[in-house]
Structures are given as structure tokens and as C-alpha cells.
Amino acid sequence: MAPGTASLTRPRAPLALFDLDGLVAPEELAIRDTVRRFVDDRVAPHVAGWWEDGVLPIRELARELGDLGVLGMHLEGHGCAGTTATAYGLACLELEAGDSGLRSLVSVQGSLAMYAIHAFGSDEHRDRWLPAMARGEAIGCFGLTEPDFGSDPAGMRTTARRDGTDWVLTGTKMWITNGSVADVAVVWARTEDGIRGFVVPTDTPGFSAPAIAHKMSLRASVTSELVLDGVRLPADAVLPGAAGLSGPLSCLDEARFGIVFGALGAARDSLESALAYSQSRIIFDRPLASYQLTQAKLADMTLELGKGVLLALHLARLKDAGRLAPDQVSLGKLNSVREAIAIARECRTVLGAAGIVAEYPMMRHAANLESVLTYEGTSEVHQLVIGRAVTGMAAFR
């Protein structure tokens, strides 16, 4: 048979080649399958349109995700499902195969806002917010970044000043996911005793959250500015368990862990779509997939995707064993997002012109991953973290 016309074996999905399911417990696979089905049914048919229109039906999706148990799924008690970190990671992968905006909604709700309240809040904070947030009836956001302080949050200018027993918050937060739709904001501010976190109901006078328009990335997600104009809060609004920057940084570690898996979902979706296209696209009388140059691309992408998932699963097992260090999360975040964006872009080349329209997902994923590359610590910052770990020398400033 002429090269390229031979069809000796049935094609396999890229990740099936790695035969990874045996590394995961049956309930974790069941959770993954439920999320995959939800994304196929409820998200995939609409997401290109949402992205193009710059909208996401957050309230509706949050309730449905709440019914499944996705929101705060890896937290214990207070209406949360209490799954393993591995199950949480696999759920993030499936969500982001839908769209990074959907996964961002879930990350911010569960790993940033709910986690902060769960880990550092008072019993009253937990009772008031966590069950409603787990059900998706209350939406949370997490305000750390400011217009002038992203990679260096220690420089933040937002202040919380004592007035009698009250707190008064003043300042501006920037690039805050879910900001304009949130019912509650976890806001980090400078006090006389260092950085503290505050639970801010968004209907408090002085709080506003205008959405940021004209985004070319993460369009199916709400990103906002938080304006805190003398927001007066009672004494018990402060998170009692967090003092200093280690509080918000540990929340970011949680969310980053989800991205280690999530970004690979965007890569998988891109690769599956490019593979299918290359098999049906006839060029010079033969399927595009039958050319060696195309196969080199597909093979390399398959390999990077599988390696990424293996690293992610390894980090998940460390996390489930309580041994995952922040430096190790940096390894995964840097690798997953960097490889995912490379895969999405390479997949776009496989489609030629067709790759630039919304009918195919890779351009949307690639554009989304620009945000994912930046938030939760930029790639450069994670290189600095890993560099510090292996040299013993910090090069941040």
C-alpha cells in the first residue's frame, strides 16, 4: 500500500494512548465523567457563541454546577462534597476543555473565595456563605491584584482603617474574575498590622464593580475592577485566620493546582479537534493526517499532553497525601499552561484558515490561555520560583 493510505490500526484518542485511567480511583473517574457529560450537554453547544458575544450565563451555570457538587468540591463540610484533590483536578480539566472562562468561574468560586472563607473565616462567615456558595446561589470573587500591583501584591495600596470597632476599606482592585456578578468579595487590604482579608458583601455602600470591556481573551468570563470607596464593615468582617500575604498566597496555590489540570483540558480539546480535522481534510488527494509533517505535529502534541497529565496526576497524589509544596505547584502551572498554549497554536496551523473561525475551538483556547499564562502567577514568576528552588537564590527583585 502507498504510504499514508494504510490504515492498520484504529485511531485512538491521544490520552487513551497513555492508558492513564488505572491511575485514578473509580469514583474519581465517575466524577470526571459527570463533568465531561455536563460540559458536552450544557456548555459545548453554546460556548463559541458566548465567547463571541462576551457573555457567560453565570447564575444559571453556577446553580447547575452547584447541583453537581463542583463548587468547592474539594472542601470538607458546609455543604461541600469533600472530594480528593485528584477528582478536583480532573473536573477542572473537563471544565476547561469547555472553556477557560468556565473553569475560571469554578476556580475563583471554589479555590479562591470559598477556600479563603473555609480556611481563614470565622464560624459565622462559613455558615453564612459556604453552603450558599456550594449550591451556586451566592457567587464569590477574590480581590488581590491592583492596577499597579500584580506580580508584586505586597505593594498593594488598598487600606483597611479602623474607625471605632468598624473597618473602612478604600482602594481599587483590578482584573477581578466574577467581580461584577459577585454577592461576596474576599478583599485583601493593608492594615496597621499588615495585610488582612475581609469578607465584603457586595451590596455594602461604597462598593462597586464595573466590568472590564474589550477583552480579547477569556471573553466567556466576567473580569472587573473593584472600587472600594470608604466601604464600612463591622469588626467581624475580617478573616480571623489569615495575617500577612501568606493567606492570599495559599489560596492562589489552591487555584493554581486546578489550572495545572485545567489548561490541559483546553489542549486536549484543541488536539482532538485538530486530529479529527486532519483525518477528513483532503489535501493533494490524501488526508492531511497521512503526511509525515502533520503526524510529527500530532505526535509531539500527544506526547506533551500526556506528559502534562502525568505530571498533574503526580502533583495531585502529592496533594492528596498532604505533601504538595508551592514550588511543586509552580512546576505544574508553568508546564501545563506553556504547553497548552503551544498545542492550541499548533492545532490552529493544522486547520489552516478554518482554524481562525469560532466553529473550531483552538483559536478561542489559545486566546484564553493568554490570560491563564498571566493570572495565578505569570510564567516568568513561576520560572523565578523554580529558579529560586534549584539555585537557592531569589531573583524576584
Add this chain to the structure above:
Amino acid sequence: MNIVVLVKQVPDSGSERKLDSSDNTVARASADNVINEMDEYAIEEALTVKESQGGEVTVLTVGPGSATDAIRKALSMGADKAVHVTDDAVHGSCAVQTSAVIAAALQQLEYDLVLCGAESTDGQVSVMPALLSERLGIPHLSGARKLTVEGTTVRVERQTDGGYWMLESSLPAIVSTWDTINEPRYPSFKGIMAAKKKPVETKSLADLGVDPASVGLATATSRVLDFAGRPPKGEGVKVADEGDGAEKLVGYLAAQKLV
């Protein structure tokens, strides 16, 4: 209200399905085995009745050891417990034999209502509820698109091509459901994790008092003698439009008895 839902594990109808060439029975080992899709609607209906009336939902399945996956799925949707009848002697049983096994298992359970899917996607014999109704001496309300229970009365709307029939009977009864009856829930994560701890009782034919010689391929009332794949699609018919395209199309459709 005690409800038993009959659940069958079948090869995924979305993937390639095969018969075993040695005995023409369903090749399970090489297939992606899933819960019969129509059964998910029966489970959902059972859970809905339970949520309004209280009681317990038991899943009953006859199948090989690997059918536990289908049981777990049903338990993770919210069923309370399961009975798994598994015995090598059952292999190759026809619907009549299988109904004897299911009936024996049902007789060891307490039930007010038995629910099942109107058909399974593997054999599509669609006679199981009728066979069970006969064996157990309980009414059979088939093909429900709506179900209500009030006291000891069950009412269903039986779906037909032209509309529906309103049926009513006393309980206990067996009802088969179509996919028009509800929208099955996704298993929730709490449900998935709780399913691990729910009781699954495994029973052999001996436990049910069924003679192994009365079931299985050797004594089946029907068996598959031969099978062939669907012939590959032929070349399509091209209709050249020379001003009479519409006429030719209608002519073609009429010849195929499609209009």
C-alpha cells in the same frame, strides 16, 4: 413506597458493538459497557417518586461481575441499595429464562412498584416487563411517558404514535418508561462518593432457588444462529437539475415510499 428498578448493563450503543463469534452472544469483554440508556429514565422516575412519597429505591441487575459499574451509576444517582444477580450459568439466556431469574429475585424483595426501561439497546426484545407481569401476577403498564402514584394507585400515560392512553392500576405493578418521561439527573459528587458505601447484595442462582440447568444458552428458547453486518452504504443518487430538479426529487422520494 418501595421501588425496584431493573437495570441492565449493555455495550455502549455509541461505539462499535460485536457478537462473540464462538456462540453469537453479545461480546461484552471488548465493548464499552454502560448502563442501558432507557434505564436511567426509570431510575430518575423512581427517585422522583421516592422524593415525594418516601421509601426506598432498590436497583436489581442480572449480569456479569463487571455489571457493578452500572449498579454504581444507579446508586450514585441516588438509589439506596442494589441486588446483583450474577452466575456464570446465566450466560446466553434468552428473555424468557432471564425473566425467571429476575422474577425469583423480585420475590425475595419487598416492592410496591417495579420500574424498568421500555427497551434495552442491545437485544431490543422489549418483552421483559410483560414476562415479569405474567410471572409475578401483577399489572403491567407499558411505555409510560408520565407516571403518578397516589396511595395504592398508579396512573400512567402510555405513549403511542398517535397520542397517549391513560392507564390506571392498583399496586404492586410493573411500569416500563420511555425517554420522554423525564430528564435523568447527573450523578452528584456527593452521590458518587456515597455510592461506594451503599449496600450491594450479590446473589447466585442457588440463592434464588433457580435451577442452573433451566437457564443459559443450552436450553434457551431462542438463540442467534447467524448474523451479518449492515451492508455498506451504496453510492448516493445524483439528481441533475435541468429545470425539473424538484419533480425528479419528489419522484425519487415517492419511489422510495418516503412521501
